Amino acid sequence: MRPDLILIGVVGRPHGVRGLVHVHSYADDSSTLETYKALVDDQGRSWSLRWRGSDGVAELRDAQGQPLADRTAAQGLVNTRLYVSRDVLPEPEEEEFYHADLIGMEAQEEGQSLGQVVMVHDYGAGASLELTGGLLVPFTRACVPAVDLAGRVLTIVRPVEVAGEEGRGVGGAKAAEPSA
Incomplete structure (x- = not known):
């Protein structure tokens, strides 16, 4: 896929028999998908x-301006990803990033590579970054204090629960010692 394209939506299941489809929009305001002159798919x-x-x-x-003919044509597009050219999107605000900007960035902790960002997950309770090897890091200022877009490097500070320090649990509480 071209680096100048941003994923903006995914075609879902057909709706009815006349070629309509459900579309999951990744835009803040899904109505903007109508304003783009061309959405481009993976093909x-x-x-x-x-x-x-x-x-x-x-x-x-x-x-050519032709709608999908019927439900069969709509079914053929299920899971088709729709992209828009980066240059028609607004620049993100300070402290905001397009997922495409983060994917592929090198994640470093204390100068050591933890891998690259392979996916950005956001299920509504806050975003997290998935790194190569499967490590998930909350995408918060505390865990990702610096994002260098030009250098393509993220600074990571893993919370104790993620770092895996022995004897530490949620909130840094130590396991109770057995009493004699």
């Missing part, structure tokens, strides 16, 4: 989108 095909309700149902049109 390089261009699409435009028009919402058909408030529940994520949309009509997709190909580069």
Whole structure:
């Protein structure tokens, strides 16, 4: 995939028999997907989108302006990722980042490499970064105090629970010593 493209949505299951689909938007405001002249998929095909309700149902049109013909055509696009060119997106605010900017960055703790960011997870309770090898790090200022976009390096400070220090649990409490 081209580095100048940002994942903006994913096509879900068909809706009805007339070629409509559910689309999961990654935009802060899903209505903006209608404003982009071209959404591009993994195969390089261009699409435009028009919402058909408030529940994520949309009509997709190909580069020639033709809507999907029927449910079978819609089914063929399930899990298709939709991207938009980076240059049409607003620059992120200070302390905000596009996931695409973080993926591939080198994560370092005290000068030692912990691997690269392979995925950014956000299930609503706060984002976390998945590093090569499966390590998950909360994407908070305490755990990621510095992000150097130009140098492509993140500074990581793992909490005790993640660092795996022996004898320490949640909140740094030590296991009770047996009494004699």
